[in-house]
Amino acid sequence: MSAAGKGDLTDAKKSKGNKLTETEAIERAKQGDAEAFETLYTLHKRRVYSLCLRMTANTAAAEDLTQEAFLQLFRKIGTFRGESAFSTWLHRMAVNVVLMQLRKKGLSVVPLEETIETEEETPRKELGAADAKLAGSVDRLQLQRAIDALPPGYKSIFVLHDVEGYEHNEIAEMVGCSIGNSKSQLHKARLKLRELIKTAKAQKASNR
Amino acid sequence: MTCTEFERALADIIDDESCRTVEHHQHIETCSSCESLVNDLNAISEEARFLEREAEPSARVWNSIEMALRQEGLIRGRRRVFTIFEQKRHWWRAAWLVPVAATLLVIFGVRYELTAPKEASKNISLAANDVTSDDDQQLLQTVQRRSPAMLASYEDNLRNVNSYIRDAEESAKSNPNDEEAQRILMNAYEQKAMVYEMAVDRSLP
Numbered sequence: 001m002s003a004a005g006k007g008d009l010t011d012a013k014k015s016k017g018n019k020l021t022e023t024e025a026i027e028r029a030k031q032g033d034a035e036a037f038e039t040l041y042t043l044h045k046r047r048v049y050s051l052c053l054r055m056t057a058n059t060a061a062a063e064d065l066t067q068e069a070f071l072q073l074f075r076k077i078g079t080f081r082g083e084s085a086f087s088t089w090l091h092r093m094a095v096n097v098v099l100m101q102l103r104k105k106g107l108s109v110v111p112l113e114e115t116i117e118t119e120e121e122t123p124r125k126e127l128g129a130a131d132a133k134l135a136g137s138v139d140r141l142q143l144q145r146a147i148d149a150l151p152p153g154y155k156s157i158f159v160l161h162d163v164e165g166y167e168h169n170e171i172a173e174m175v176g177c178s179i180g181n182s183k184s185q186l187h188k189a190r191l192k193l194r195e196l197i198k199t200a201k202a203q204k205a206s207n208r
Numbered sequence: 209m210t211c212t213e214f215e216r217a218l219a220d221i222i223d224d225e226s227c228r229t230v231e232h233h234q235h236i237e238t239c240s241s242c243e244s245l246v247n248d249l250n251a252i253s254e255e256a257r258f259l260e261r262e263a264e265p266s267a268r269v270w271n272s273i274e275m276a277l278r279q280e281g282l283i284r285g286r287r288r289v290f291t292i293f294e295q296k297r298h299w300w301r302a303a304w305l306v307p308v309a310a311t312l313l314v315i316f317g318v319r320y321e322l323t324a325p326k327e328a329s330k331n332i333s334l335a336a337n338d339v340t341s342d343d344d345q346q347l348l349q350t351v352q353r354r355s356p357a358m359l360a361s362y363e364d365n366l367r368n369v370n371s372y373i374r375d376a377e378e379s380a381k382s383n384p385n386d387e388e389a390q391r392i393l394m395n396a397y398e399q400k401a402m403v404y405e406m407a408v409d410r411s412l413p
Contacts, residue, residue: 031284032281032282032283032284033283033284034274034277034283037273037274037277037282037283038270038274041270041273045264045265045269045270046263046264049263049264049265049269050263053263054259062265063265063266063268063269066265066269067269067272067273067276070269070273071273071276071277074273074277074282075280075282137251138248138251138252138255140255140258140259143252143255143256143259144259147256158256162252162253162256162257163256163257163259165257183219183220184219186219187218187219187222187249188219190222190249190252190253191249193252194245194248194249194252197252
């Protein structure tokens, strides 16, 4: 499913009563209407903030990035012609703001293993080892903690694909890597998550 | 097919069953370890789609966005009161905006007092240390009554803008002929007037 297909996960469709619809708000925001800007912010703030929070695992940084994403959007709102869904447009902008910020901080958006791939760096299934099954028992809290613990490069691609619903071709374009690399990094991210969750489960079991 | 060969192919076939060959299917059926791996990775991927999306940014974020939009002129309309600052006037001629904004706030505050339940004004404990004037206290009390969630944000804004004004005033006094210092002071007053004006807007029924 593409991210555009996930548009209904935002609050954009929830505008009711005498409040502005998204389309009305976009047009009025182009005229400089304060209420329209606030409406657009209210409709999309949770999704943008959640993305930023998931990518940074830091509330202050996530708020700063949310602010920056909306400011960039509002500065360019006059150029929005409706060729794509507004939520897709906004979300792409938020992703770009986050990725740019990660790059500024020197955090690799694409893992180094992409170019210097070694067997040792790739999370692997331990053949012959006792293999605790996760299927059907992946707790969301555990998963969220494991995502927070992922290296930034893995995290970006996992969040964009599995959480936000972007396709590999879209991720490749945003992150600046090949489609094959996006697939490869996603797979490694999932393997790493599996490893982290299994470790957490084992620790939890040993503490009992 | 060996487990190693299967694992190498997994990145390409895990999300797209149509890419799986007969050998892949046979391996999954006969190797419990690889079957478990596929099930785990699918479970992680499926669970990720349902992660909580209800995290919400604090009120500070919108407040800052709104302020930036006004400063950049992207929000237009009746706030053109600030056009006065676009003219080359001396800073002391612009300082009247702050008390005017404060007066507006008091007027709307009084209007609210006449219509609102009296309980609203009880038990208000504000961090007065950093906010110096009665007008500021009045503003915070109004915000407390109308938008309690915004209180911390307004306290922050007032603290920052008061500090900004103090610095700008000192600089302007030390350098009375410095146009840049006066421009900065006008900007400081403008920001404070903006904070008041935003509060007045939010107080309107």
